Amino acid sequence: MNPNIHDMAARLLEAAQGHERFVVALAGPPAAGKSFLSEWLCREINERQPGIAAVVPMDGYHFDNAVLESQGLVPIKGAPETFDADGLHQDLMRIRRADKSVAVPVFDRPLDLARAGARLITLEHRIVIVEGNYLLLNQAPWPALNELFDMTLLLEVPDEILEERLIQRWLDMGQDRRAAYDKAYHKDMRNARLIKAESIEPDLRWS
Template identity: 55%
Template sequence: MDAQDLVALIAARVATVPRLMVGIAGPPGAGKSTLAESLCTRLNADLATTPAAIVPMDGFHFDDAVLEARGHRPRKGAPHTFDVAGFHHLLTRLRGNEPEVALPVFDRSQELARAGARIVTPAQRILLVEGNYLLLKQDPWAKLKPLFDLTVFLPVPIGELERRHIQRWLGYGFTPEAAETKARSNDIPNAELVVRDSAPADFNLIY
């Protein structure tokens, strides 16, 4: 399946349900956010009467102060550094089609989540939920999958993910050695976990 096929599938399925929740999962660095933004733009252009919105998992990062207190700051981005219960509650509210639901959004420039940074209304009948661990089989993450009407996984070879993460840290001014250490100490273990322990998605998409 490619992105064009996915747009067509979403357009067909949303006609049959009050709200369609699409889970876009994959390892860190696979391109989930980029895909979600591209899909949202395309869907909002093609289906003007059925608006789409993005629901990012990253808004549920624990704050650095919490991670520091727990000794988890070096592993920020790993499954145990997210408020999974809060995220599950948000998705449950979105399935309930409440009049208005506020979402937290992660601000990468400040490395923190901003509460109430985005609003979802009933008019937005297509929700593109994106995150690393949406299909993880470990509890409590395993409770998320039943909340999605459609799931998509972005498979990317570990070698390519390692290259992308090292390049990312180089872009932040790290030396080549430090960038490689940074990627291999956290990013790549997280990616390997997602690839190894995610439940099968309805579709795989190369993006």
């Protein structure tokens, strides 16, 4: 299904009626457009009902490079095991309780690190869009997140488009063309294939 952003905003607002807090998972492979679409969707919702929506990016739960280095995981940073899935689970449980504001981390891509407490989810934020690669991954420990989502969306983007975007992303970050190809094909696309093959069936596939 391919609703436009305006229709999706209306759909979420309708689904959230009667909920004190409505948590949406927006999952998809690297470079599928999760960050862009989640922020756009949030703006569309807030234009209709100001201040009601906020975004929680899963990238904020990257383990720090110091932790990854101690475990030999820096070369595969971005793989499922390089994220603090339990930390995300705990924060989402706090968000679902809707009894106080919750500070969440946000990943700073140019600095390649997560900034703790960089975004505040307040009681005003009745619709919370959680975006990230592995939110629907059917491999431990990720399935524990499923019960925390009221609606699940999975972005579907053809591999050739993902590859093009990923190469450009690495080039924009200062990698030479050979390194950009290597990282895109041998790291990012490996994760993309895992997400496509091993994610649970979402409530809606969005392409």
